Amino acid sequence: MDFSLSPAQLELQQRTRRFIAEEVIPLERDERNTRHGPSEGLRDELIAMARRHHLVTPHASVERGGLGLSHVDKAIVFEEAGYSPLGPVALNIHAPDEGNVHLLEVVATDAQKERWLQPLIDGRLRSCFCMTEPAPGSGSDPSMLQTTAVPDGDDYIITGRKWFITGATGASFAIIMARMEDGTASMFLADMDQPAIVVERQIDALDSCFTGGHGVVRFDGLRVPASDVLGGIGEGFRYAQVRLAPARLTHCMRWQGGARRAHDVAADYARQRHAFGQPLIAHEGVGFMLADNEMDLHSARLAIWHCAWVLDQGGKGRHESSLAKVFCSEAQWRTVDRSVQVLGASGVSDETIVGRIFRDMRAFRVYDGPSEVHRWSMAKRIARG
Structure with missing residues (x-):
């Protein structure tokens, strides 16, 4: 392994470091930093600043507007962003959106990418990843998944409750993990502004670095069309x-x-x-x-x-x-x-x-x-x- 930085990596590291020092750190005491993370307004301002420096969602593919960073490249840029609690928000590389971008680029259909992934990469919306459940549901053991997805014609009906869902409040869409009738699991995409999706409350936690905080989310018979299944059924x-x-x-x-x-x-x-x-x-x-x-x-x-x-x-x-x-x-x-x-x-x-x-x-x-x-x-x- 060669640990020396290439000229391109060094330029990107220094550019990110200057951006964090000069534009992000001065906002750390902004009153829009709340107990449940930076407000949407502060997030939008941070992303607009990063966009001027061509640093928004740098891990996304070049074809989708990112920098197509390798994992080693990400190690360099993400460390510099993490120097401020607001840095990952500004670069749009915070959890859960960063991981969701990766998953959607690998698994989503072309139509799903246009509908959900591209706006996510552009920083125009946020997402959440709904897997963790209160007891007796899944936590560290995903096989204990309690949320169910039942086929109904060409649709699936999702019922269950999730908690500690990072970014749920204010998220535009969710990736939902649910158990199928045969015991396997599948993932589903759903817009959050549906009556069958209820964000019950935000959880007061030690951390305050994630926009939207951590929420409790309930699915009351959410109807998801087959076209919004993420990847294959049973592959969750x-x-x-x-x-x-x-x-x-x-x-x-x-x-x-x-x-x-x-x-x-x-x-x-x-x-x-x-x-x-x-x-x-x-x-x-x-x-x-x-x-x-x-x-x-x-x-x-x-x-x-x-x-x-x-x-x-x-x-x-x-x-x-x-x-x-x-x-x-x-x-x-x-x-x-x-x-x-x-x-x-x-x-x-x-x-x-x-x-x-x-x-x-x-x-x-x-x-x-x-x-x-x-x-x-x-x-x-x-x-x-």
């Missing part, structure tokens, strides 16, 4: 992996930027703040924490790049993405946690961005599969030899 579990394997990795990429930002803030503070007659960084207790941060950041970046390289070589990357998800989420979390400790009172308040990154990032060890589930998956693979 397979398509979930098409989406989730790279999506786990792109989470790592974005949070690499957030962890690096937290470390930079803490290191700058430690160089300037004095205690007991010398700068904080001169005290081993502080200096060693910052040294550990650099080691965790370096190791996490290597894990991201390795998994990205595997995907770019045509590998499925399912095992590698599980490994990266666990390793990066925990290394990046340690980095932010140490940064809070270095900052002291400033770290546990809103005096710096680090407190917000801390709250936002804690969920990363849970969503898209908690660390324990991925460890279990890797252990089963080891047992097979």
Whole structure:
């Protein structure tokens, strides 16, 4: 593996870095940043700014208006975007839209791409991915899916309840995963402005970086025509992996930027703040924490790049993405946690961005599969030899 950046990659990295620093970071204290994420108005403003810099939805195909980034390219750009909690929103690479763009480009029909994918890539609308359910439904175990899709002539009737659906409030359409009568699963596309789709409420969560927050969504006999089935009937579990394997990795990429930002803030503070007659960084207790941060950041970046390289070589990357998800989420979390400790009172308040990154990032060890589930998956693979 060659870890040096090509001239094109370096230009894109620096262009993204300047955009985040000069235009996005100044908006971090905007009052339109709500407990449930940036408002639609703030999101629209951010995307308009990114569009002027030709940075909107860069992971989409060139034919659809993106930059056609490889997975390694994404590792570079997404880290730079993640340096601000608003960066992924501005570039239209936040969850769940980023993963939905990937899934639709791979699986959707031409008509579905024109109706839903193209406006999503253009940043003109948002989407949500409806898979997770309250107990006894599916969470880390998708085989426990309770939402049903029953054939009715040329249509399917979907009934069920989902929760922790990121971006549900304000989303224009949903990708819905439902169980078929034979026990398989399928995915369906549906506009959200239908009476049979009810967003019951938003869930108050630690994080506040996703537009629309996290919602509870109910499907009351939603009628979906066969033309709006995503891919083939009964292929839902397979398509979930098409989406989730790279999506786990792109989470790592974005949070690499957030962890690096937290470390930079803490290191700058430690160089300037004095205690007991010398700068904080001169005290081993502080200096060693910052040294550990650099080691965790370096190791996490290597894990991201390795998994990205595997995907770019045509590998499925399912095992590698599980490994990266666990390793990066925990290394990046340690980095932010140490940064809070270095900052002291400033770290546990809103005096710096680090407190917000801390709250936002804690969920990363849970969503898209908690660390324990991925460890279990890797252990089963080891047992097979």
